[in-house]
Amino acid sequence: MSGAISKIVGGALLLASVASAAQAGGLERGGYNWDLLFEPGRFASEAGAIYVMPERRIKNAVDTNPRDGLGSNGIGGGATSVDETPDYTVPRFGVKVGLTDDADCLASYAEPWGVHTDPGYDWVGANQNIETKIRSHDYGLTCSYRFDVGKGQLRAIGGVSYQEVSGFKRRLVLGPAIIQGALGPAAAGFDGSGLLDLEADGVGWRVGAAYEIPEYAFRASLIYNAEIDLGQINGTVDLTEIPGVMAGALRNPFVGRITDVYGTATMPQSVQFNWQTGIAPDWLAFGTVKWVDWSVLEVIAFCPTSTKSLGSCGPSSPFRLTSLDLMFQDGWTVSAGLGHKFNDQWSASAQLSWDRGTSTGLTTQTDTYLLSSGVAYAPNKNVELRVGGAVGMLTSGSYGPTACPGNQTCGTDVSYDFGDDLVTALSISGKVKF
Template identity: 80%
Template sequence: MSKAISTILGGALLLTSVASAAQAGGLERNGYNWDLLFDQDRFASEAGVIYVMPDRKIKNAVDTDPRDGLGANGIGGGSTSTHETPNYTVPRFGAKVGLTPDADCLASYSQPWGVHTNPGADWVGANQNIETDIRSNDYGLTCSYKFDVGKGQLRAIGGVSYQAISGYKNRLVVGPAAFGPAAALFDGQGKLDLEADGVGWRIGAAYEIPEIAFRASLIYNAEIDLGQINGTVDLTGLPPMSTGRLAPFANRITDVYGTATMPQSLEFKLQTGIAPDWLAFGSVKWVDWSVLNVVSFCPTSTKGIVSCGPTSPVLLTTLDLMFQDGWTVAAGIGHKFNEQWSGSAQLSWDRGTSTGLTTQTDTYLLSGGVSYAPSKNVELRLGGAVGMLTAGSYGPTSCPKTGGCGNDVTYDFGDDFVGALSLSGKVKF
C-alpha cells in the first residue's frame, strides 16, 4: 500500500471509531474495531480516546404508577423535564505484530458496551430511573493469515475476547411521603449493582489488493454468554416493613443473580482507491440487540429452588430493555493533501434500538477528521462529529412480564444534538 493511501486510510479509520461511539445503539459504546490488524507494517500500535457529548432532553413527563406515590417525592412534586445523558469518554488501545510475512496478530483493549443515564432524583420519573451506569472491558486477541489469490490476497481471520461487565441502576422504589415521620431518615431509593464476565470469539475473511487500497472484509462476532450475573439489591433507603412484597428485603442488602447474553454482530466493510490520492469507504453492521429484553434478578437464596424469570414468584427486580436489532450504515471519502496531511469525511445512519423503553432512536451523523504524519513511523489523528438524535417517546410496551413494561412513567423527547471529539496516535515500524 502506498504511503499516500495509508495516510488517508488513517483518517478514515478514525471516523469509524468516533461515529460508533457517538451513535451508540442498544448498550453499544464503541463496538468492535479490528482495522489495525490490516496495517502493512511489521509492528503498529495505536491508542486513542473519544469524548462524546449527547444532549438528550426529556420533557412532558407524567408519573403513571401510583404504587410508589406520585412525583419524585411521592406527593406530586418534581420536574416534568430533565437532561438524561451526561458526556462520556471511550478509550481504546491496540498493538499489531507481523509474526511472519503472512501471519499477523492484534492484541486489543476496548470498552465495546456501556450506557450512562442520569436524569436525577428531582423529576417525576424518578421511579423509572435516577441513574443507570453500565460499563465494559474487552481484552481481545485476533489473528489472520494471508493467501495469494488472483491479483490480491485472501485473509482468514479468527480471534477470542474476554469481556467483563459491571454497573448499577438507582431508582425511587417507594415515595418517602409514605414513611410518615420516618421520611426524614429514608429516601425511598433502591440500587441494583451487578457484575459478570464471559468469553467470546470471532471469525471472518478479507480480500485485499494493496496497490489500490482495495479491501472487502466480513467479520462475525459471536454472542458472549455472561453466565450468571451476580449482584446486590440495596433497599436500605426503605424503613423496615411488616407487610407487602418488599417487606423481606426492606432496610437490607440482598444478594441477587440473573442471566444475560451480549449480542452477536456481523459487519461488512469496503474500501478502495478511486483516483490518485483519493479513497472511498463504507460499511454495514448488524447487531443482535433483540437478545436483551427483560433481564430478571432474583434472590440468590432461591437459586435451584425456583426459576428466575420475568414472571417468577421470587422476582425482586428487572432491567427492562426490549431492544430491537441495530443496523448501522456509513459511507465516506478521504483525500491526501500533501506528504504529511490528509482528511476524510463520512455520513452515517444508525437505526434506533428502542421499542419504547429507552431514548435510543435513529441517529444521523456527519464526521470529519484529519491525519498528520510528521514521519513515516508516527501518525496523529484528530476527528469530530455532529449529529441528530431523533425524537420519540417512552411509555407502556409489550414485554414478557406480568402487566407489561413501561407502566411507571410516560415522557417525550425531541430531535436532540450529539457531538463527539476523537484524538489518537499511532506508532509503526
C-alpha cells in the same frame, strides 16, 4: 495508489470509531475495531479516546401513579423535563505484531458496551430511573493469515475476547412522603430509593475474511463476532434507604437490607462488512454496514440467590425481585465516506452515518444521523496523529407502556417524550509503527 492507502485510511478509521461511540444503539459504546490488524509492517501500536456529548432531554414527563412518586396525597412531585444523558469518554488501545510475512496478531483493549443515564432524583419519573450505568472491558486477541489469490491477497481472520460487564441502576422504590407519613420524624435520612448492583464476565470469539488489492487501495472485509454468554450475573439489591421496620406493613421481606441476587444475559452477536477502494489518485471511498443482535436483551430479571434451587430466574419467575427492562430491537448501522491525501504528511476524510434506533419504547435510543470528519498528520513514516469530530441528530420519540415477555407490560411507571436532540463528539489518537 498503494502508497496512499495507509495515510488516507488513518483518518477514515478514526471516523468509524467516532460514529460508533456517538451513535451508541443498544448498549454499544466503542464497539469492536480490528482495523489495526491491517496496518502494514511488523509492528504498530495505537491509543486513542473519544469524548461524546449527547444532549438528550426528556420532556412532558407524567408519573402514572403520582402517589408512589415524590409527591403526596395523589399530587405528583418533581420536574417534568430533565437532561438524561451525561457526557462520556471511550478509550481504546491496540498493539499489532507481524509474526511472519503473512501472519499478524492484534492484542486490543476496548470498552464495547456501556450506557449512562442520569436524570436524577428530582423528577416525576424517579420511580423509573434515577441513574443507570453499565460499563465493560474487552481484552481481545485477533490474528490473521494472508495468502495470494488472483491480483490480491485473501486474509483469514479469527480471534477471542474476554469481557467484563458491570453496572448499577438506582430508582425510587417507595415515595418519601409515604415513609414520612408512616414514621414521622423517624423517617429522616431515608430517601426511598433502591440500588441494583451487578457484575459478570464471559468469553467470545470472532471469525472473518478480507480480500485486499493494495495496488488499487481496495479492501473488503466481513467479520462475524459471536455472542458472549455472561452466564450467571451476580449482584445485590440494596433497599436500606427504606426503613426495615416497614417490611411487615409493605409485605416485603427485602426492605431495609441488602440482598444477593442473580440473573442471566447474553451480549449480542454482530456482523460487520467494511469496504474501501481508491477512486482516483490520492482519493479513497469507504463504508460500513453493521448488524447487531440487540433483540437478545429484552427483560433481564434478578432473583434472590437464596431462591436459585427453587427454579430459574426469568421475567415470569415468582421470585423476581427486580429487573432491567430493555426490549431492544436489532441495530443496523450504515455509513459511507471519502478520504483524500494532500501530501505525505496530511490527509483528511469525511463520513455520513445512519444508525437505526434499538428502542421499542423503553429507552431514548432512536435513529441517529451523524456527520463526522477527521484529519491525520504523519510527521514521519513511524508516527501518525489523528483528530476528528462529529455532529449529529438524535431523533425524537417517546417512552411508555410496552409489551414484555410473559404477557406483561413494562414501562407503566412514567411516560414522556423527547425531541430531535443534538449529539457531538471529539476524538484524538496516535499511532507508532515500524
